[in-house]
Amino acid sequence: MPEWLPAVVTGVVLLLLAAALGIFHWRAWVAGPLKLPPEDILRHHAARQLRRRLQVSGLLAVIGVMIPLGDVLPVFRRAPLLFVIYWLAVLGLVVWMVLLVLGDLASNVAFHRLAQSDLHTERKKLQDEIRRYHAEGNGRSRADHPES
Numbered sequence: 001m002p003e004w005l006p007a008v009v010t011g012v013v014l015l016l017l018a019a020a021l022g023i024f025h026w027r028a029w030v031a032g033p034l035k036l037p038p039e040d041i042l043r044h045h046a047a048r049q050l051r052r053r054l055q056v057s058g059l060l061a062v063i064g065v066m067i068p069l070g071d072v073l074p075v076f077r078r079a080p081l082l083f084v085i086y087w088l089a090v091l092g093l094v095v096w097m098v099l100l101v102l103g104d105l106a107s108n109v110a111f112h113r114l115a116q117s118d119l120h121t122e123r124k125k126l127q128d129e130i131r132r133y134h135a136e137g138n139g140r141s142r143a144d145h146p147e148s
Contacts, residue, residue, distance in 0.1 A: 007071035014064030022057035025050055045111050052104045059097040066090050 033046030070076065070090060076083040 004068070004072045007068045011064045011066075011068035014067070015061055018057045018061035018064060021060070022054055025053045025057065045107075049104060049107065052100050052107075056097055056100050056104075059093055059100070063090060063093055063097070066093070 029046065029050045033040075033043045033050075036043040036046075066086075067090065070083075070086050076086065
């Protein structure tokens with residue numbers, strides 16, 4: 001087996017994965033949040049999320065190209081310092097991609113906690129309103145009103 005084959009296979013797999021993720025995220029955006037009104041907070045959150053996720057897909061594609069290049073370019077065999085700098089750049093891109101993923105995760109957790117809190121507050125208000133309605137006697141059922 002040629003020594004460059006694992007790097008090329010890894011690069012192709014990463015490129016295919018990046019393309020699939022990018023297409024998936026774009027289709028999810030078009031099918032859902034894009035249809036929301038521009039002022040909707042969910043649309044703003046989803047737009048930022050899409051931006052982060054497309055950046056991750058793009059970085060994955062760049063890394064998918066850089067891995068085989070770093071393995072097959074002959075210049076790296078003659079210049080070890082350039083080889084180290086190149087792979088540090090690849091590593092830096094991987095770290096940046098991981099930070100974007102963690103940022104996306106943290107953003108989603110924060111957004112959904114806030115949404116859950118808003119739902120809880122709204123539910124409490126509605127329950128208070130129902131209790132107040134019943135306390136005023138307006139909440140009787142039809143069975144309580146024989147004249148109906």
